[in-house]
Amino acid sequence: MDLELITIGDELLLGFTVDTNAAHIARTLADLGIRITRRATVGDTPSDIVDAVHDALARTGAVLTTGGLGPTADDRTHESLASAFARELVLETAARDALAERWQRRFGQAMPESNVRQFMLPAGAEVLINRHGSAPGIWLENETGFVATMPGVPREMKGMLAEEIVPRLIARMAARGSTPDTATVVRSRTLRTTGISESAVADHLAEFRRAVHDVPLSYLPGLDGVDLRLTLSGHTARDADARLELAAATVRQRVGSWVYGENDDDLAALVLDLLRAHDHTIAVAESCTGGLLGGRLTAIPGSSSQVLGGVIAYDNRIKVEQLGVPADLIAAHGAVSEPVARAMATGVRQRFGAHVGIGITGIAGPGGGTPEKPVGTVWVAVDVDGTVHAVKPVLPGDRAEIRFRATQIGLDRVRRVYGQMADTPGWTVSAARPSVVAS
Amino acid sequence: MDLELITIGDELLLGFTVDTNAAHIARTLADLGIRITRRATVGDTPSDIVDAVHDALARTGAVLTTGGLGPTADDRTHESLASAFARELVLETAARDALAERWQRRFGQAMPESNVRQFMLPAGAEVLINRHGSAPGIWLENETGFVATMPGVPREMKGMLAEEIVPRLIARMAARGSTPDTATVVRSRTLRTTGISESAVADHLAEFRRAVHDVPLSYLPGLDGVDLRLTLSGHTARDADARLELAAATVRQRVGSWVYGENDDDLAALVLDLLRAHDHTIAVAESCTGGLLGGRLTAIPGSSSQVLGGVIAYDNRIKVEQLGVPADLIAAHGAVSEPVARAMATGVRQRFGAHVGIGITGIAGPGGGTPEKPVGTVWVAVDVDGTVHAVKPVLPGDRAEIRFRATQIGLDRVRRVYGQMADTPGWTVSAARPSVVAS
Numbered sequence: 077m078d079l080e081l082i083t084i085g086d087e088l089l090l091g092f093t094v095d096t097n098a099a100h101i102a103r104t105l106a107d108l109g110i111r112i113t114r115r116a117t118v119g120d121t122p123s124d125i126v127d128a129v130h131d132a133l134a135r136t137g138a139v140l141t142t143g144g145l146g147p148t149a150d151d152r153t154h155e156s157l158a159s160a161f162a163r164e165l166v167l168e169t170a171a172r173d174a175l176a177e178r179w180q181r182r183f184g185q186a187m188p189e190s191n192v193r194q195f196m197l198p199a200g201a202e203v204l205i206n207r208h209g210s211a212p213g214i215w216l217e218n219e220t221g222f223v224a225t226m227p228g229v230p231r232e233m234k235g236m237l238a239e240e241i242v243p244r245l246i247a248r249m250a251a252r253g254s255t256p257d258t259a260t261v262v263r264s265r266t267l268r269t270t271g272i273s274e275s276a277v278a279d280h281l282a283e284f285r286r287a288v289h290d291v292p293l294s295y296l297p298g299l300d301g302v303d304l305r306l307t308l309s310g311h312t313a314r315d316a317d318a319r320l321e322l323a324a325a326t327v328r329q330r331v332g333s334w335v336y337g338e339n340d341d342d343l344a345a346l347v348l349d350l351l352r353a354h355d356h357t358i359a360v361a362e363s364c365t366g367g368l369l370g371g372r373l374t375a376i377p378g379s380s381s382q383v384l385g386g387v388i389a390y391d392n393r394i395k396v397e398q399l400g401v402p403a404d405l406i407a408a409h410g411a412v413s414e415p416v417a418r419a420m421a422t423g424v425r426q427r428f429g430a431h432v433g434i435g436i437t438g439i440a441g442p443g444g445g446t447p448e449k450p451v452g453t454v455w456v457a458v459d460v461d462g463t464v465h466a467v468k469p470v471l472p473g474d475r476a477e478i479r480f481r482a483t484q485i486g487l488d489r490v491r492r493v494y495g496q497m498a499d500t501p502g503w504t505v506s507a508a509r510p511s512v513v514a515s
Numbered sequence: 516m517d518l519e520l521i522t523i524g525d526e527l528l529l530g531f532t533v534d535t536n537a538a539h540i541a542r543t544l545a546d547l548g549i550r551i552t553r554r555a556t557v558g559d560t561p562s563d564i565v566d567a568v569h570d571a572l573a574r575t576g577a578v579l580t581t582g583g584l585g586p587t588a589d590d591r592t593h594e595s596l597a598s599a600f601a602r603e604l605v606l607e608t609a610a611r612d613a614l615a616e617r618w619q620r621r622f623g624q625a626m627p628e629s630n631v632r633q634f635m636l637p638a639g640a641e642v643l644i645n646r647h648g649s650a651p652g653i654w655l656e657n658e659t660g661f662v663a664t665m666p667g668v669p670r671e672m673k674g675m676l677a678e679e680i681v682p683r684l685i686a687r688m689a690a691r692g693s694t695p696d697t698a699t700v701v702r703s704r705t706l707r708t709t710g711i712s713e714s715a716v717a718d719h720l721a722e723f724r725r726a727v728h729d730v731p732l733s734y735l736p737g738l739d740g741v742d743l744r745l746t747l748s749g750h751t752a753r754d755a756d757a758r759l760e761l762a763a764a765t766v767r768q769r770v771g772s773w774v775y776g777e778n779d780d781d782l783a784a785l786v787l788d789l790l791r792a793h794d795h796t797i798a799v800a801e802s803c804t805g806g807l808l809g810g811r812l813t814a815i816p817g818s819s820s821q822v823l824g825g826v827i828a829y830d831n832r833i834k835v836e837q838l839g840v841p842a843d844l845i846a847a848h849g850a851v852s853e854p855v856a857r858a859m860a861t862g863v864r865q866r867f868g869a870h871v872g873i874g875i876t877g878i879a880g881p882g883g884g885t886p887e888k889p890v891g892t893v894w895v896a897v898d899v900d901g902t903v904h905a906v907k908p909v910l911p912g913d914r915a916e917i918r919f920r921a922t923q924i925g926l927d928r929v930r931r932v933y934g935q936m937a938d939t940p941g942w943t944v945s946a947a948r949p950s951v952v953a954s
Contacts, residue, residue, distance in 0.1 A: 091539065091540070092703070094537075098533075098534070099532070103529070103530040112528050112529075114555065114557055114567075116555050117555075367801070370805050377880070377881055383829045385826065385828045385830055385837070386806065428837075
């Protein structure tokens, strides 16, 4: 089944709002075997909305819209559809009364008259309930096809899509003899790698080039690492999943321990899982990342059983006083150096009584770089029970990118140590310095 | 001048990529007085590209595209345009040679033959240089209008838009007697508030409703607070700026110290500016925010002169050992309590030798809430030179939202203290506890 999407709103055309709804809708429908073949974005101008709807109905006869359902004068989607379908606008009293009652209950006063406008709907339209907001959507159909409207607010749109639109689309496909079991879908599966360059991943997969067992493969480098996306279309969901499983297994086998997860997996959450399995705790000592690593770890619900906390040691004096980094190490090697990173990791591990300590010190830029230590130079050290691992990447990107990449490197080392994986180039491993232990 | 945008790529239609280019292009062109009247998104299918181009040329005669310029088989924008304009595809040798030379210089080897494909361009097209990537764009014109193509990679698109497209659009407008000085533009200006609800802001602005001195006003609630956007269209840039200035001054006067900045201003950066003006330093003690506040402050380049660092005190033992929070306070009041937040702020300020300490402890959820302290309950304390300010908001949203809002509340208190602004409801102010001072 093919379908077109029309997103409506001056906000979108003017660039005040980035349209994230379209991607969510596309991914949701792809799972049902429904393909969005075209998307149009128009402003809150009835003639433009009518034109776009006419064009889309003529091409595919199946149209979803987002936006323009609210109570204000520039919300004109439903009046435009009434015009496109040559229907009267009529007051949908049941939906209006339900909102008026909710309003009275919640705010203890009558619903403002201005809210009534959003219940003026094209005659004959089916009302789609909005559980997360006040403006209803509609499902409108004639001999040329159907149009279904959703709000533009992402939370409201997602609810209506799942609760009202998807069931109707499935029923419609079933009526045509197509079900989610027999429909062909677009399915994808992403294997996430970190610590390895795009070209090095490609070397591991050299024999496959752009497809693995006929499943097309894309390389998507990002801040977390290089994602490998396998995408398959034209198969039923069951068949696609089996082929993706085979291709993913082959990629995992070839790329090995560089793969840390799949799809939306977050390395911080995976590291916490590993620590939890050992009932171990972690503490962080952050200079250039300034709390970002702690923030990533504690973003995960339930992290409090593994994360003790950390020290943001932005100032060198704090490194000495709060982490026990010997001042002579900083004087001799500079704050961005292997001995200091190691002393930070060991210092926070010991002072906090954790099993694992991570220390990060670097030059995130834009200022502060030198010929010997250019912007992007970062020392990352990981102390696991007294064995300290350290590495000095020179990271690409701007300040935010360098900081994020540094947290990823520290987390990945913990993953490798706890997962007993092969060592990776560039790291040195040795025992914690006694002088730090004593401080 | 009106213009249409066509964004091209299966990635966009499938929802693998969120289209951020469209918003950037719209904002850039709005400043020149160019309005995007419609946007279409199509896949990498030549017939769909040709249809979309024909439709857009027929409507406005001025079309920009993004995407589909690369070297792979699914990059088909230029061959589609050759077909739409009935031109041959010819090899643009100068651009190819320039890339081949760059390739040789950078990688020390010959450019792969596959790269040549992206230099097959419609005959008669003007080449648009891509300084940030390898695929060139084109400017193609006939009696029905023009189409200009840009890459889909945001960095490459931004460069080509600024360096190649904008100058040509300005020249084109000038040829029609319109210049950036005389063209009518869409201009907006956003005043950022925090710590006040949307309805309370609206009460301050009750006399204006939806426009201030005829400048339309929108309320945009978000995690930072409620943004107030003034948007004006149909005036020259100079006239619009003057009207916006007047409207903004009125909003500032009515809403007062709830306004902390404009447009993309970040409260963390503004707080650092205030501290810098006093040559003061700050340190943070974070429980539920787990490093997020430190991360926000240190995200700002140059923050190292004001930010000493902080303690991520996720575990209660760390609050006692690293911040000197008396264990009896935690036992008596719980970790999420006013005395503990105050002791955290004072503890980190004193131990780090800072002028300002911020302490945050709360229940970010999804678990951990109780009837007395539901999810979203947060205590925020700010110690400025021994005077401690504390507040207990119950914050809405999910875990990430609650955490971010908590950092904003702490930062805003520092802004108010240093800006000598009016006090805000809910805060208690008193001297730091001696017991913490002594620890």
